[in-house]
Amino acid sequence: MGPLAGIKVIEIAGLGAAPYGCMMLADMGADVVRVDRISGSGDTPEFSPLLRNRRSVALDLKKSEDRDLALAMIEKADVLIEGFRPGVAERLGIGPEACFARNARLVYGRMTGWGQTGPLAQSAGHDLNYIGLTGLLHQIGPIGGKPVVPLNVIGDFGGGGLLLAFGVVCALWESRTSGRGQIVDAAMLDGALSFMAMFFGFRAIGQFADRTGSHMLGGGAHYYNTYETKDGRHLAVAPIEPQFYGAFLRKMGLNSDRWLQAGFPAYDARIVEQEWPALKLELTSMFKAKTRNEWCELFAGSDVCVTPVLTLAEAAEHPHNRARRAFIEVGGVLQNAPAPRFSRTAPDSPRAPAKTGSDMQTVLADWGIDASVFTKR
Numbered sequence: 001m002g003p004l005a006g007i008k009v010i011e012i013a014g015l016g017a018a019p020y021g022c023m024m025l026a027d028m029g030a031d032v033v034r035v036d037r038i039s040g041s042g043d044t045p046e047f048s049p050l051l052r053n054r055r056s057v058a059l060d061l062k063k064s065e066d067r068d069l070a071l072a073m074i075e076k077a078d079v080l081i082e083g084f085r086p087g088v089a090e091r092l093g094i095g096p097e098a099c100f101a102r103n104a105r106l107v108y109g110r111m112t113g114w115g116q117t118g119p120l121a122q123s124a125g126h127d128l129n130y131i132g133l134t135g136l137l138h139q140i141g142p143i144g145g146k147p148v149v150p151l152n153v154i155g156d157f158g159g160g161g162l163l164l165a166f167g168v169v170c171a172l173w174e175s176r177t178s179g180r181g182q183i184v185d186a187a188m189l190d191g192a193l194s195f196m197a198m199f200f201g202f203r204a205i206g207q208f209a210d211r212t213g214s215h216m217l218g219g220g221a222h223y224y225n226t227y228e229t230k231d232g233r234h235l236a237v238a239p240i241e242p243q244f245y246g247a248f249l250r251k252m253g254l255n256s257d258r259w260l261q262a263g264f265p266a267y268d269a270r271i272v273e274q275e276w277p278a279l280k281l282e283l284t285s286m287f288k289a290k291t292r293n294e295w296c297e298l299f300a301g302s303d304v305c306v307t308p309v310l311t312l313a314e315a316a317e318h319p320h321n322r323a324r325r326a327f328i329e330v331g332g333v334l335q336n337a338p339a340p341r342f343s344r345t346a347p348d349s350p351r352a353p354a355k356t357g358s359d360m361q362t363v364l365a366d367w368g369i370d371a372s373v374f375t376k377r
Helices: 017-027 064-076 088-092 096-102 127-134 153-178 188-194 197-204 242-252 257-261 269-287 292-299 312-317 319-324 360-366
Strands: 008-012 031-037 054-059 079-082 107-112 182-187 225-228 234-237 306-308 327-330 333-336
Touching: 008 017, 008 064, 017 031, 017 079, 017 107, 017 153, 031 064, 054 064, 054 360, 064 096, 079 153, 088 096, 096 107, 107 153, 127 153, 127 188, 153 182, 153 188, 182 188, 225 269, 234 292, 242 257, 257 269, 292 306, 312 319
Parallel strands: 008 031, 008 079, 031 054, 079 107, 107 182
Antiparallel strands: 225 234, 234 306, 327 333
16 A cells, blocks of 8 residues: 555665665555664664564675676566665676666666765764754854754755655655666755745845854744753744734733744844844743643644744644544664655555564565565575
8 A cells, every 4th residue: 555555665674874765665565675684683673673574585695696696686677776876786696787687667766865976985984973064053053052963854864765765665666657666866965955046035135144053044033942841851942934923922911023033034134133132032931931732832823833842752742643543663672753744655664673584485475476486595
């Protein structure tokens, strides 16, 4: 079940971004087979939702017979995804040229941090490095402070895995008319940079100072920030638009011209440098007068764009998340539900990760591959 039902994907086992992209494809119904290393045969990665919804075969791609079996699978596949540094797949004998010779319609997804070209293509790196080089990391943090390290979701998963899944689906769509496959060069650097599109627009009209924390959406504004409450918890306060900002001020009992004039879309050097920091300090003091739940009760039912900052455990129990079944349990592990939602081709509930190498015979049978020709299997 799912909108990608019938699509066959080979995932060469890797870490982080590529598995996330493959999780997205598998969640949508694609038959994703993970090619794991022989050394991990028998392992059960049951605590990793990134590996759910896949079957697993174990191969040693440095051995000719295992490589031949992989190529036989590639002949049957619609997509192959690998996350090696540029050139490694070629040295293993499963690079694009070798694969296209066996299957001209194959979509060949390549997941890297820096991309397949450029002076850093062969360099090591991680999420923080990629978002640092795009200018994105520089924007995250307090005014006058150093950039703050976010979770590795921006480069790895959003800029990497999600970009990869999107690129693969685009290439699959094009191949329906051309009958030809192609390489999808999905670089975390490119994906992270694409997230800055709106801010290039702000920069062009003089509303983006390019200083850490100075932009209204980067922690500079008092009306787009987090605040600690009396009980040591926090609120996310984000009444950006004038109508929401006005409602927020009324709830807080703040109706002076000073507060009104400091809201969006006001943006000039005096307000940013003088008013915003001072107003943040005042709100900081005000929010510490009540507990998080008391503030949530005050704001309930109004368009003030204030919500609690929840832990994962709290988020799983929030009424809205429960109503949408945003959190699910698979194999006893709390995790994210498949997204997005579909009205007609909803995917099945996720399956727990398979034991490494446990699905060799069923995969070969389902994909119509005669295992007897590979004498050492």
